[in-house]
Amino acid sequence: MANGNQVIQLFEEFAPKHLAVEGDKIGLQIGSLNKEVKRVMVTLDVLESVVDEAIEKEVDLIIAHHPPIFSPLSQVNDRSTAGKITMKCIQHDIAVFVAHTNLDVCVGGVNDWMSEAIGLHDTKVLVPTYEEPVYKLTVFVPETHAEDVSRALGKAGAGHIGDYADCQFRVAGTGQFTPLEGTTPFIGTPNETEQVNEVRIETVVRESQKKRVLRAMKDAHPYEEVAYDLIRDEIEGHVYGLGRIGKLGQALTLEEFAEHVKTSFGVEGVRFVGDSKRLIEKVAVLGGDGNKYVSAAHFKGADAYVTGDLYFHVAHDAMALGLAVVDPGHHVESVMKQGVVDVLAEKFQKAKIDVDLIISEANTNPFQFK
Structure with missing residues (x-):
């Protein structure tokens, strides 16, 4: 069991929203993610037969590729297909989350x-x-903690250039600072200027890694206030x-x-x-x-x-x-059902959360051949 927001957070590590084309109808379309999720069902389409299947199998969350609500609804009632689907999902507390062009575009999608x-x-x-922006990250670290910060940066994914990982450049130097009154410096005394042997570490960070890398850097750094620069680089990012x-x-x-x-x-x-x-x-x-x-x-x-x-x-x-x-045919995109289940199964295992993953068995292909 896991919180619905946690499930989607793990999924969006794989297919982030910012990869969707402008105006695409993605994200949470029906229900709430602020609940415990025991079972997730993956489907290409959200038809009424799919919702009935989800009800029967006690599904808490549907992850779909095609949005059930593509145009704004002026009314939600049982007189339209979208209205019926929405009502059934709400009545049975089934959330519907859509990953459309972001799932098309993402690597491995x-x-x-x-x-x-x-x-x-x-x-x-x-x-x-x-094209994902790339940034140059420069951080100043006391010599005693340079290896700790370096390892943290690499583990968080910084320093990936082409087919090379963990790329960094280091320069030794002298750092100077004066802790002010009320500070609790790792090195030095308030109101006294301090000089410290430090290492300047430079690496590169992709847009999607920024928050994770900065958090890892600060957690590994001993200083109360970390001195660092993060500057947009002209290096070609991943397309x-x-x-x-x-x-x-x-x-x-x-x-x-x-x-x-x-x-x-x-x-x-x-x-x-x-x-x-x-x-x-x-x-x-x-x-x-x-x-x-x-x-x-x-x-x-x-x-x-x-x-x-x-x-x-x-x-x-x-x-x-x-x-x-x-x-x-359009329906061959149904390869996403097994694909998404495989991706989530691996992420759930690493996160140590126990959530059932099932593939919708309802046939949503409208065409028949004779």
């Missing part, structure tokens, strides 16, 4: 799970949406974005690739656009409705683009560009 499903390697972001582009292990014809996508996602059928005999090696993937990003896939040099909800005229545009497209 929906688009990475989809890329893994079809066996892409050397993947990169298809459509950049956010996040929608979709991925990578390569297959071996080239396939478009016809073979379409069959591979069908099998990989376990769907009954796929639509595809292009010459069935053309060879496919470089592939772009974007979960959900990817019509807006056909040109991006072509610009990045993709032979084929895997996405859902392909429009008729966009298919014509892709043909004109010479880009093959495979549409397995």
Whole structure:
């Protein structure tokens, strides 16, 4: 059992809100997180059948990818689908939390799970949406505690540059200060100027790490008032974005690739656009409705683009560009159910909290094949 806010705090370490595209409907949509949570259910969609399943299985919190409330509700009653869903959840004290484009964009999220499903390697972001700022952190530490502070910074994640971790630079020097009346200095006496052998430690910190790193630094530092600088750096930060582009292990014809996508996602059928005999090696993937990003896939040099909800005229545009497209449907984003459960299970284990995690078994795919 855990508090609902604690559950979401752990989840948002993986898929933070700031990664969502502007205007996306994410976060807590129904109910309260200020309660004890014993069971969490993960689902792609929140339909009435999903809520009924949650009621039957005594679920306290639903984590969904698609928001049940996408447009503002002028009324909450049983005359609309969204109203029914909202009422049932409130009546049975079930909270609904949504992670949409932030779960698409985050590292190891929906688009990475989809890329893994079809066996892409050397993947990169298809459509950049956010570059994480990087800061230079400089802290002054007495020699006696330099190693303690250094280890704390590294353990908190500071100093990551490219494929190198725990990057730091140190310079020895002399620190000077005068503790004022009422202070309790670690070194020195109030109203007397003190000089101390200190070490200047420099490292880099990403935006998402700032609070954690500064807290760890201050906890390890012996001084009552820690002297440090935190300055925005021009180092290129990690780039996040929608979709991925990578390569297959071996080239396939478009016809073979379409069959591979069908099998990989376990769907009954796929639509595809292009010459069935053309060879496919470089592939772009974007979960959900990817019509807006056909040109991006072509610009990045993709032979084929895997996405859902392909429009008729966009298919014509892709043909004109010479880009093959495979549409397995929007519902293949359901790979997120197992993915989120796996992520949370690991985080719950590390945090030593006991919360049941289940995957919704309700079928939310509106399409059938004949």
